[in-house]
Amino acid sequence: MSKASIATINPAEAAHFGKMAADWWDPKGSSAMLHKLNPVRLRYIRRHIDRHFACDKCEWTPLEGRTALDVGCGAGLLAEPLARLGAAVTAIDAAPENIAAAQAHAAQSGLAIDYRAEPVETLEAGPFDLVTCMEVIEHVDSPDHFAAALAGKLADGGLLILSTPNRTPASRALLVEGAERLGQIPRGTHDWDKFLTPEECEALLTDAGLTVIDSEGIAFGPGQGLHLSDNKMLNYILAAVKT
Amino acid sequence: MAEAAIILGGGLIGLTQALALAAQGVATHVVERFDPEAMATRGFDGRTSAISSSSMAMLEAIGLGPHLTGTGCAIETIKVLDHLRPGGLDFQSERPGDALGTMYENHLLRRTLFDSAKASDRITLHLGQDVVARRFDGGTAQVELADGSVLAAPLLIAAEGRGSETREQLGITPARWQYDHSAMVSAVYHEKPHDNVAYEIFYSTGPFALLPMLDSDDGRHRSAIVWSVPRDQAPGYMKLSDRGFAAELDKASGGALGTISMAAPRSSYPLGFHHSARVTDQRIVLIGDAGHGIHPIAGQGLNLGFRDVAALTEVLVDGMRLGMDPGDAQLLARYERWRGLDTLMVAMATDGLNRLFGIPGKPASAVRRFGMGLVARAKPLQGFFMDEARGTSGAMPKLLQGIPV
Numbered sequence: 001m002s003k004a005s006i007a008t009i010n011p012a013e014a015a016h017f018g019k020m021a022a023d024w025w026d027p028k029g030s031s032a033m034l035h036k037l038n039p040v041r042l043r044y045i046r047r048h049i050d051r052h053f054a055c056d057k058c059e060w061t062p063l064e065g066r067t068a069l070d071v072g073c074g075a076g077l078l079a080e081p082l083a084r085l086g087a088a089v090t091a092i093d094a095a096p097e098n099i100a101a102a103q104a105h106a107a108q109s110g111l112a113i114d115y116r117a118e119p120v121e122t123l124e125a126g127p128f129d130l131v132t133c134m135e136v137i138e139h140v141d142s143p144d145h146f147a148a149a150l151a152g153k154l155a156d157g158g159l160l161i162l163s164t165p166n167r168t169p170a171s172r173a174l175l176v177e178g179a180e181r182l183g184q185i186p187r188g189t190h191d192w193d194k195f196l197t198p199e200e201c202e203a204l205l206t207d208a209g210l211t212v213i214d215s216e217g218i219a220f221g222p223g224q225g226l227h228l229s230d231n232k233m234l235n236y237i238l239a240a241v242k243t
Numbered sequence: 244m245a246e247a248a249i250i251l252g253g254g255l256i257g258l259t260q261a262l263a264l265a266a267q268g269v270a271t272h273v274v275e276r277f278d279p280e281a282m283a284t285r286g287f288d289g290r291t292s293a294i295s296s297s298s299m300a301m302l303e304a305i306g307l308g309p310h311l312t313g314t315g316c317a318i319e320t321i322k323v324l325d326h327l328r329p330g331g332l333d334f335q336s337e338r339p340g341d342a343l344g345t346m347y348e349n350h351l352l353r354r355t356l357f358d359s360a361k362a363s364d365r366i367t368l369h370l371g372q373d374v375v376a377r378r379f380d381g382g383t384a385q386v387e388l389a390d391g392s393v394l395a396a397p398l399l400i401a402a403e404g405r406g407s408e409t410r411e412q413l414g415i416t417p418a419r420w421q422y423d424h425s426a427m428v429s430a431v432y433h434e435k436p437h438d439n440v441a442y443e444i445f446y447s448t449g450p451f452a453l454l455p456m457l458d459s460d461d462g463r464h465r466s467a468i469v470w471s472v473p474r475d476q477a478p479g480y481m482k483l484s485d486r487g488f489a490a491e492l493d494k495a496s497g498g499a500l501g502t503i504s505m506a507a508p509r510s511s512y513p514l515g516f517h518h519s520a521r522v523t524d525q526r527i528v529l530i531g532d533a534g535h536g537i538h539p540i541a542g543q544g545l546n547l548g549f550r551d552v553a554a555l556t557e558v559l560v561d562g563m564r565l566g567m568d569p570g571d572a573q574l575l576a577r578y579e580r581w582r583g584l585d586t587l588m589v590a591m592a593t594d595g596l597n598r599l600f601g602i603p604g605k606p607a608s609a610v611r612r613f614g615m616g617l618v619a620r621a622k623p624l625q626g627f628f629m630d631e632a633r634g635t636s637g638a639m640p641k642l643l644q645g646i647p648v
Contacts, residue, residue, distance in 0.1 A: 027572035039573050042565035060244065060268065060563065081566025108382035109568065 010141050024075030024098070025105055030186045031077070033179065034135075038077055040218055040226045041134055041237060045161050048214070048239045049085070049130070052159045061086030066129040069153055071120050072136030076102035076113065082132070083111045090114040090125050120149045127155035133162045137204075138195050144204055151208035154242045160210060163218065163237035167195035170233040174220075198236050210240040246270045246367065247559065247569040248398040249386050251374060251409060253279050255292075255349070256531030256548040257402035258356035259302070263556040265365035266305040267648055269563065272394050273360065274369045274386060283354040289507050290428050291467035292352065293318065293344040293441070293454060298549040300645035310355040316457045317342035319439040326446055327497040343441075346454050346467060369394070377412060384526040384570065397570035399527045400555070402548075405517070407533035413524050417517040417535075424449050425477035427470045429509040430456060431492060432463045434501025442499060448472055451495045465506055468492065477511050523579050526570040530555060534582075553640035554581045560648040581640075 023029040046062075049055060055062035064086035070079045073091035075098055083089045083106075093099055096117040106113045116123065131154050140146045154160055165171045176192045179185040196204070202212045217232035228237075247264065250257050253275025261271045281287055294302070294315065302311060321334040321343055334343060360366045369388060376387040377399065384399035401409035410417070437455040444451045449471030456465040470492075472480060480488065485505040492503045515536060522534040531548035555578050562574040641648050 035573055039562065039565060039567065039577075042567065046565050058564065080568070084563075084566040084568075105382075110382075 010139065024077070024101055031074075033185050034074070034077055036226055037218070038081075040228060041078065041161075041163060042081055044216060044228055044237050044239075045132065046085075048159060048161060052239075052241070053129075063087035063130065067126070067155075068130040068132065069120075069123075069126060069128040071131065071133040071150065071153075072139075073102060073115070074098050076105055076115070078132060078134055079113050079115075080106060080109055080111055082130070083113050087130065088114075090116065090123075090128070092116045092118050092120060092123060094119060120146070120153060123153065126153045127158065128153055129155055129158050131158065131160045133160070135163060135165070137162065137201070138164045138190070143194075143196065144207065147204040147208040147210075151205070151210050151242060154210070156242055158242050160205070160240040160242070161237065162201070162205075162240070163235065164201060165190070165195050165235045166232055167192065167197050167200075168233050171195060171235070174234060198232055198238070201236075201238070205238075205240050210242055212238055212240045214239045244268070244270055246272050246394075246396045247563065248272070248400050249274065249384060249394050249396045250400045250402055251386070252402035252404060252531075252533070253277075253357070253360075253368070253370065254282070254402065254404060254531075255352055255356065255545060256404075256552060257400075258353075258360050259305075259549060260400060260402060260530060260552045260555065261366045262307070262356065262359055262363065263301070263305045263552050263642060264559065265363045267556065267560045268365070269560065269569075270365040270367070271400075272367045272369060272386075272396065274372055274374060274388065274394070276371070276373055278371050279353065279357040279368075283350055283357055285348070285350045285507070288349040288353065289430070289510060290349045291346050291430065291454060291456060292349055292545045294347055294549075295344050295546045296342060297639070297643040298546050299345060301549060301553050301642040304642050304645045304647055307355060307359060310359065311347070311352075314351050314457075315345035315347040316455045317439055318344045318346065318441045318455060321441045321443060324442065324444045327444060342439075346456050348456070374408070377409060379524075379526050382568075397526065397568050398559075401527060401529045401533045402531050404532045405515075405536045407529060409527065410519065410529055410533055413527065415519050415521055415524075415529070417519040421513065421515045423474050424471045424514045425474045425511045426514055427472065427477060427480055427509055427511045428468065429505060430465055430467050430507035431489070432459070432465055432504045432506045434464070434503075436464050437466055437500060442496065444495065444497075446495070448476070453496055453500065459506065463506075464500070466500065470495065471514060474513060481509060481511055520583065521579070522582070523575040525572070528555060528575055528578060550640065550643065551582055553642035554578060556642055557640045557648045 024031050027035045049062050050057050053062065053066070062085055063082065066087050068082045068087035068089045070082060070089065070091040073079045073093045076091060079089050079091035079102065091102065091113055099115045099117040102115050131150055133150055137143050137146060150160060165175055172192045175185065176190045180187045180189060198215055205212055215236055215238035217229045218226060218235040218237055219229035219231040220226050220234065247269045249272045250261050251274050253273050257273060261273045264271055302308065319335065319342060323332040360368060373389040374386055375389055378385040383395040383397060386394045386399065388394070399409070401407050403409060439455050441455060442453040452469040454467040456467055459465055480491065483491065488509065489503045489505055496503065517536045519529065519534050522529040530551040532544065535547060536544065558574050558578045558581070559569050562571060563569055567574060
């Protein structure tokens with residue numbers, strides 16, 4: 001994909017997340033839901049790292065010697081764990097405020113992460129062994145271009161992990177109308193019409209030249225909180241490879 | 244790997260926590276005010292602890308098995324009696340050799356833990372050091388020591404015991420009450436062998452427990468005693484001569500083990516209960532008696548603390564394998580959820596047991612004996628009590644099943 005291709009970031013959405021930047025790392029702040037979601041995503045990511053790169057599940061740094069790109073990194077909630085797992089991490093976000101918050105926090109954590117306020121389409125780095133993209137594809141203007149750009153950043157034999165909400169009545173009721181109105185997710189975070197079903201998402205990635213190898217739901221239960229599940233009604237996470 | 248946590252307190256729980264993490268490859272600092280060399284003597288701690296089989300499984304899983312083999316005495320039967328009356332309740336291990344618990348002398352446990360901690364290259368000991376300040380700025384927990392040095396790590400684990408200063412600093416006020424009772428603790432020689440039986444005899448003045456110990460080096464039969472009496476009566480008992488005290492024990496034990504004589508000095512402890520629903524804060528977690536102190540009626544305080552250690556170790560190691568910060572609020576929340584119900588249930592059960600048996604008079608005694616008879620006949624209930632005694636109820640952390648995390 002060339003640099004001249006369309007940047008898919010929506011400016012109004014980027015500004016919205018910028019406002020949240022300072023609050024990102026407060027586990028009880030406006031990103032509380034993301035903090036709760038983080039261990040669930042990480043469990044899925046770790047499982048596929050171990051499977052794909054043939055690592056032992058007890059290794060502390062399975063990504064040692066590998067490169068990772070986190071697209072839509074926010075203030076580094078996922079980039080920091082990837083760095084602790086040993087990866088040389090590049091992390092990008094559309095909002096410069098997020099990148100500033102992420103850089104400040106990584107310094108505090110003693111982690112060297114290459115943060116850039118840049119869209120994936122113009123990023124001059126890579127390709128990467130691992131690309132992660134959590135809850136981003138539902139915010140971009142042209143998901144097909146975006147999927148192609150993600151695939152373009154993946155090394156041959158590389159692994160992509162992507163998560164996004166499903167477009168179902170349940171996700172509309174719970175994520176957009178429920179959680180946002182109840183203040184558990186900041187109002188204006190989601191535009192339901194842009195959500196992708198797992199089939200649509202898989203088709204986009206296939207068109208971009210990737211093979212989806214696994215997908216799982218992220219569900220909510222009163223006893224278990226957020227957890228990996230067969231139920232994809234609300235949210236799903238998938239693994240794809242470039243062969 | 245840099246230290247993942249600073250552990251305050253080098254007692255039984257603090258050192259076990261450090262060793263459990265070290266066994267998984269996680270490094271820690273341990274800060275202790277006293278000299279553990281002095282703590283590992285009978286004079287500092289003459290008590291004996293009943294280690295449940297699940298606690299033992301953990302101690303073995305973290306490599307302490309060889310040091311403890313042959314130093315403890317297995318409890319194969321627990322006889323529960325109401326005032327030496329008939330209608331008591333017997334708990335027996337289902338298979339021979341499957342002990343309900345094992346009695347270890349605290350000073351030996353302390354010695355084993357301290358020697359192992361000294362030998363571990365993943366544990367940095369800071370001994371004889373007072374903590375002058377605790378700070379939780381930004382990305383780390385920091386502890387300033389009396390010698391001016393400052394330790395920093397992502398997480399602070401407070402294992403300082405009942406009077407936890409960390410808990411006070413956080414302003415966590417536990418639910419707490421005093422029992423108006425004191426426990427007198429010692430060890431005795433007795434004429435007849437104990438046959439690995441523990442006796443728990445409930446008197447309206449308080450419970451009396453005889454717990455089997457290994458025979459002494461010169462071959463005399465020994466048991467530990469924990470005798471709970473009204474607080475105002477304790478000084479009188481403590482003032483008795485050894486022979487006078489032994490005579491009181493003869494009466495309390497109903498001659499079950501023959502004539503008793505003293506095998507160790509006596510000490511007495513005021514009994515209290517405290518329980519904090521909240522045992523975490525930003526980059527801090529309370530474990531062991533720092534978070535909960537319960538009535539020693541069923542000997543579960545130390546085992547509860549070991550269960551804290553097993554759960555916290557699993558939560559931290561699990562989280563760190565996902566690349567998470569060991570002080571991450573999500574991990575601490577998981578620990579708090581996991582342990583909350585168990586500690587409260589055990590606390591309430593032991594408290595209730597104590598109150599139930601503390602009611603004087605014939606009707607109360609009849610209710611108790613009826614209750615004990617019921618439990619004796621009801622398999623599932625008995626299973627619950629046995630599992631509590633063994634420490635195998637609830638969702639089990641892996642270490643308590645003897646499995647590394």
